[in-house]
Amino acid sequence: MPELPEVETVTRDLRPMLVGRTLGLPTLSTHALRTEWNPAWARAIRGASVVSISRRGKWIIVELSTAARLLIHLGMTGQLTVVPQGEPVPDHLHFQVKLKPDPTELRFRDIRRFGSIQWFATGAELDDFLKDRLGPEPFDIDRVYFRTALRRTGRSLKAALLDQTIVAGVGNIYADEACHRAGLHPGAVSASLSGDDADRLCTAIETVLSAAVAGRGSTIRDYVGGSGLRGTFQTAFAVYGRTGEPCLKCSTPIVVARYAGRSSHWCPVCQPIVPRPE
DNA sequence: CTGTAATCCTGCGAGC
DNA sequence: TGCTCGCAGGATTACA
Numbered sequence: 323m324p325e326l327p328e329v330e331t332v333t334r335d336l337r338p339m340l341v342g343r344t345l346g347l348p349t350l351s352t353h354a355l356r357t358e359w360n361p362a363w364a365r366a367i368r369g370a371s372v373v374s375i376s377r378r379g380k381w382i383i384v385e386l387s388t389a390a391r392l393l394i395h396l397g398m399t400g401q402l403t404v405v406p407q408g409e410p411v412p413d414h415l416h417f418q419v420k421l422k423p424d425p426t427e428l429r430f431r432d433i434r435r436f437g438s439i440q441w442f443a444t445g446a447e448l449d450d451f452l453k454d455r456l457g458p459e460p461f462d463i464d465r466v467y468f469r470t471a472l473r474r475t476g477r478s479l480k481a482a483l484l485d486q487t488i489v490a491g492v493g494n495i496y497a498d499e500a501c502h503r504a505g506l507h508p509g510a511v512s513a514s515l516s517g518d519d520a521d522r523l524c525t526a527i528e529t530v531l532s533a534a535v536a537g538r539g540s541t542i543r544d545y546v547g548g549s550g551l552r553g554t555f556q557t558a559f560a561v562y563g564r565t566g567e568p569c570l571k572c573s574t575p576i577v578v579a580r581y582a583g584r585s586s587h588w589c590p591v592c593q594p595i596v597p598r599p600e
Numbered sequence: 601c602t603g604t605a606a607t608c609c610t611g612c613g614a615g616c
Numbered sequence: 617t618g619c620t621c622g623c624a625g626g627a628t629t630a631c632a
Contacts, residue, residue: 325625356608356627380626398626399610434609436626477603493625543624583605
């Protein structure tokens with residue numbers, strides 16, 4: 323479900339409601355999430371307070387006073403919220419823990435259960451886990467690095483953008499949007515891009531993600547921010563979900579096809595097929 | 601080694 | 617109205 327802007331929004335929303343609070347004993351549903359939950363983690367969490375909450379790629383990191391870390395991924399349908407204690411328990415609630423001194427609780431709800439909650443004893447252990455899975459954050463990407471990374475793979479541009487080890491945080495929606503802004507076809511062979519193409523794409527990624535963060539992300543399905551508010555950026559999509567609708571730049575109908583196993587949307591005129599004529 | 605396909609789940613809209 | 621099918625903001629694994 324959520325990509326970087328949505329995860330960032332959740333993190334920002336939760337920060338004032340989480341930092342400084344002390345956690346009780348978490349309770350888990352009987353349904354497994356993507357990763358296994360060790361019962362010992364619940365006891366380790368109890369009594370700890372929250373030092374910080376941050377985001378890395380699409381992962382949410384909760385730093386505890388014990389030096390441990392909670393690592394949360396929202397998957398496709400995950401919802402991390404803080405609600406008043408006593409709120410009705412919704413379907414698909416998989417994790418909840420009471421907070422003090424406020425009469426609130428932190429909840430993780432996930433319909434499809436592609437999400438996960440993990441515990442790491444130290445920041446170093448967490449870093450070790452993320453190290454091989456995530457490339458740099460998409461803001462201020464080193465242009466030389468980005469050119470090189472794209473040139474190194476024979477996959478489609480779409481596949482490269484979805485690869486979290488190249489750039490962290492981009493998902494299906496913002497990959498399409500960035501390609502459109504850069505005038506690049508999502509099915510283009512990544513390695514065929516010119517240096518200038520890569521630079522433009524890099525800028526497009528930053529621009530699109532910044533605008534989406536400013537709009538509190540995109541709500542097109544289950545996503546809600548940590549305070550339950552919906553995002554607004556879905557109204558600014560140039561191509562995603564706009565199949566058959568006119569391109570905002572040239573009025574040509576937007577088309578859709580599958581690349582890297584994901585539906586990809588583009589304008590056949592603004593984003594000519596591989597390789598771009600130089 | 602590299603790249604694609606299947607897989608984990610539930611819900612919803614399209615089409616018959 | 618009711619059923620089946622395909623698809624959905626992701627990440628990992630299994631296989632070609």
